[in-house]
Amino acid sequence: MASQSLRFKLYSLLSLPIVALVALWTFVAGYVVGDFFELRRASTVFEKISSPAAALVTExxxxxxxxATFxxxxxPDGSLLITARKRTNAAAAQFRALSSTEEAHTVTTPELRRAIDAVLRKIGGLDAVRKLVDDGETTRLAAVQAYGEVTDEVYRLYDQAVTVSEIxxxxxxxxxxxxxxxxxxxSREDAxxxxxxxxxxxxxxxxxxxxxxxxAPNRRLLLEDGVSALDAELRGPxxxxxxxxxxxxxxxxxSEIIETAALPGERASWQAVAESFGAALDRLRITRAELLNVRTENEAGTIVVRIVVVGAFGLATIFGAVVWSASLGRRLAGELDALRDAAADLADVRLPRVVEKLRDGEDVDVDAEAPPIPTDGATQEIRDVGHAFAGVRRTAIEAAVGQAGLRQGLGRVFSNMARRNQALVQRQLAQLDVIRRQITEPDTLQDLFTLDRLTTRMRRQAEGLLVLSGASGGPSTGDPVPVADVVRVAVAEVEQYTRVAAPPIPDAFLDGAAASDVTHLLTELLxxxxxxxxPTTTVQxxxxxxxxxxxxxxxDRGLGLPEAIREDFNARLADPPEFDLADSERLGLLVVGMLARxxxxxVTLNKSPYGxxxxxxxxxxxxxxxxxxxxSHSGKNRETAGWQPRRG
Incomplete structure (x- = not known):
């Protein structure tokens, strides 16, 4: 996962409530806007579909x-029927035209469009019904039912046309x-x-x-249920x-017709009262529908006001939240940046500078290197962290100074012990030289040579302690030394020197001040x-x-080293770490690195072609x-020149 800054995470955390607020405002605004468009859609459906459909039903x-009368x-008198058919055709044409407009298409759902198509198909089937009526090949009841199928389809259309979400x-x-x-x-009863x-x-x-x-009973039930569903203003008339x-x-x-199974006694009164009551229902249907449409328009206007109020208040709230969050985030980020800068200063500047001073043997002022961290922020927790970090910084610098003092003390101990051992070893080597000159027996001389090699290794270990303590490992001179002599002496100090093959070295001279250290370095590597x-192979x-x-x-022609370990060894040789008492397994590598530095x-370890x-x-x-x-140099005696083989 890609790393992210604390500032990014902080602003992300602060933005969560803002995002939630925006989402909530979007939902509420969208809900209100949805209601508005739903009401506008209902008004358009009424004007383009419901109203012409109602006129079609009347005709x-x-x-x-x-x-039925025809x-x-x-x-039969066909004049009234012809007039009625013309009016029906005109209403059907009006319904077809209005329901097919682009505006009507934009507000119709698939279900509503299927209902409109069903009404149009029923209207198209009226020609067959009319032919049967003209030819007298149908009954009065069948004709009434055929027209009823058309009006029933219109009422199913009404079910799909009522789309207002306001309950x-x-x-x-x-x-x-x-x-x-x-x-x-x-109307069916009347017919x-x-x-x-x-x-x-x-x-x-x-x-x-x-x-x-x-x-009759269905009419009464529908009429009473419909009126009871209306509010006071719509229900009054x-x-x-x-x-x-x-x-x-x-x-x-x-009731009389149902009870007697015959026409009423006052037959003429039915015509008048049915026409009067039906006309009154038609007038009320038109006026009440228009009133309901006006309410829909007014509700849409109210929703527009709510949209403005909700939108303005929501945007103001979101803007305020953004400003507040940005201000808070900027303050917190500034305080955290101060802590981060203090930590970076400790890790990248102060501690390396203290370590460098201690490595160079300089004195370190803890108070100057670990000043208090300014904590002027308003956040209590950040102030507490700042105080704690200031304590950690001072403790770290004090620990570095203490560790440096400990290393210096250990270095002095190592140097003192190494010097003493070095003196004893030198005396032992000198004594071995004296004894060797006095003995001529081959077996005894071989034992003395073996003892001499072991003593030489002891001397090298003592010089390694001197290197680890930071002191010089051996005598030095200002006169140049042939590199071939340095290589020859390094080979001579290896216990298994007989396995080392050293072809002639080209003429080159090494600065005498580095001769002893280079000899020690080569000896460690050999x-x-x-x-x-x-043991059967040679070292070239x-x-x-x-x-x-x-x-x-x-x-050498050994087994080699894994790539990762070899790279680690090269890194240690290029930049040897501080001597760690807990890591005593690679002292030779550390000595080589310190001498090289x-x-x-x-010094580089590479993979040999032989493995x-x-x-x-x-x-x-x-x-x-x-x-x-x-x-020109061979004329000088090494002893007089100041550089000797390391045996002395």
Missing amino acids: LQYERKSA LSAPP KLYQQAAGLQRITHARDLL LIAGAIATPGELLTKEEYMAIQQL YDQLLASADHRQIGAIE ANATAFSP VQGQLVGRGFAIEVE RHGIK GITAVVLLPQSLIVTGLTRR
């Missing part, structure tokens, strides 16, 4: 009654729809009764009687109409090469002048003395 009702009266408006629209349906059932009255003998067929038995004499008379005539390679030592100095290669020598390791020692140009030849 269908008139044509239905005219058709089928009943002898001889009160939806209840009023549903109530008016039931009343309109009740008006259609009354059957008017046709029966116009028939000679004035008789209702059995099927017509049974139809009226179903129509309907309450007056239901309490009127016309409504009571219609109910009485329906000892390591002979120790970690099979080669040297040559190169562009940047003199390169000496020590190649002392004189600017570069082992090739140690490349690059003596820098500053250690190589030019302008000398072996002949």
